[in-house]
Amino acid sequence: MSHSDSDTSIYPLLPSERTWSAGKITVMWMITGVATWCYIIGEYIGYYLPFVSGAIAFIAGSFIGGAILLLAAIPISMRYGIDTIMSAVPQFGTRGRYLAIFFSYLVLVGWNSILIVFFGKSITQLINITGVTLPIDTSLIAPLATIFIILLIFSFLIHGLLRFYLIAFISGTVIVISSLWMFWVLWRDQHQAILAAAPLYSSSNWQWNYITVIELGIAMCLSWWPYSSAITRKAPRASYAVMPIFLAVAVFTPIISLLGLAAVLVTGSSDPLGWLVSIGGTTYGLVAILFVIFANIGTAAIGVYAAALSLRSLPWLNTQPWILVLMLAMMPMIMICLLIPDLFYTHFGTFAAFLGVAFAPICGIQITDYFVLRRGKVKVRALYNYASQSDYYYWFGFNPAMILALLAGYAVYIYLLNPLTFVSHMPYEWTTASIPTALIAGLVYYGITRLWIIPAGHGGYQ
C-alpha cells in the first residue's frame, strides 16, 4: 500500500507515514475552521450580545469546546494513527459504529451544504453587483457555481489529502490576509458604531444571552468531532495536535466570526460581500468573493475527505476504489445543494443546537471510557475484528452502556436547552447545556460499564 493509498484507508497509519509537522497540522486545522460559516456564527452572536462581551463569551466557549474535543477522539487516534470512526469502536461497538458514521456524515453533509450554498449565492451576488450579463438565466448561476465547486473539490481529493496541502497553504494565506484586511476596513470606518451597537434579538435576561453565546462556542467546537482525527492521525506526536487545535478553534475561527459579528451589528448583514461593496464598490466585493472561494473550498474539501473516510468504515466500502467512495460521500451534498439548498442554510440555529445535542454526550463518553475506564489502552486489533469474538462486539455488535448514556445525554441537553424552541431550564443559565450533558453521559456510561458490562466480561476492559 502506497503512502497515498494509506491516506484514503481506515487502516492504522505506519509511524513512517505520520510525517506532518506542527505547522502543517496548524494550516490544515485553520483551513478546516475558517470558512463562511464563521460569518453565520458571528451573526448569531450578534443576536444576543454586543461586540466586546460577545467576542469574549464566544472565545471562552471555543476554548472549553476545544479542550473537550482534544480529550475525546484525538488521544485514541493519535496513539494508533486511526480515524475518528475507528476511535469510537471501543465505545460504540463493532456494529454500533454505524451510529457514529451516521452522526458524522450528517454533520459533514450539513456543514458542507452550507458552505457550498454560500459559495453559489456569493457568485450570484457578485454577478449582480458587477452587472455582468451572462447568456444564461440568472437562476442557473447558483446551481452552476455549486457544480463547479463540487467538481473542483473532487479533483483535489482524488489522491487523498496529501496532495491537497499546497492548495490548503495558499488558501490559508489568502484567508488570513483578506480577513485581516476586511476587519481593518470595517473597523476603520465603523469602530464607534461597532462598540456601541446593541444586539439584534437579545433576551431581557442578560445571563441567558451570555451563556447562550458560550454554548454556541462550545457546540461549534464539538461539531469538529468528525473532522478531528482525519487530520491529527497524520501527526507523529501528541504535542503536534494540542496547540494547532486551540489555535484553530479559539483563535482563527473566532477572529473570522468576530468579523461577522461586527458586520451584523452595524450593517445588519454578516455576509462581507454586501457591506464591502457598499463601502468600497466592486473592487472590495471582488476581495470578498476571493475570500469566500478560498475559504469554502478548503473547508469543504476537508469535510468531504472526512466524510469519505467515515464511509470507508462500512464493510462493503472498505476495499472499493477511493474514487467510488468519494463520489458516494459527495452525492448527498450534491443533491441537497441542487434540490433543497436552503435546508441547512436557513435552519442554522437548529443545526447548531443539534451539534451540541449530538456530540456533547459522545465526547463525554469517549473521555470517560479512554481515560478513566481503559486507562489509555485500547486493543487496536479488536477495532478491526467485527466477529462475535471481538472484545468490542458486546451484544450483537452494540454496547448498551453507550446507547443508554447517549439517551441520558440527549435527555439532559433537551431539558436544559430545547434545540428547536431555545426554551431553557435551570441550571442552563449557569452551566450551559453541553458541559452537563457531557458530564452526565460520561457518568451514566461509567456506572453501567462498572455494574454491568465489565462483570459480564465484555468490552475488553482490564
Place this chain on the structure above:
Amino acid sequence: MKFNPELERRLKSVEEDREMRTFGQNEWFILVLFGLLVPVGLIILGGYLL
C-alpha cells in the same frame, strides 16, 4: 482472527511502536491552561463588562 496481510502488517507495526504518542506534561499543562483557566478568566471578565 486472520486479517489481510496489509492490515496485519499495520497492526503489528502499531503494536510494536514503542513511542507512546500520548499527552505528556506539556500537553496537559496547555490543556488545563487554555481549556480551563483562560476560559474561566474570560467568562468572569466578559460578565463584568456586560
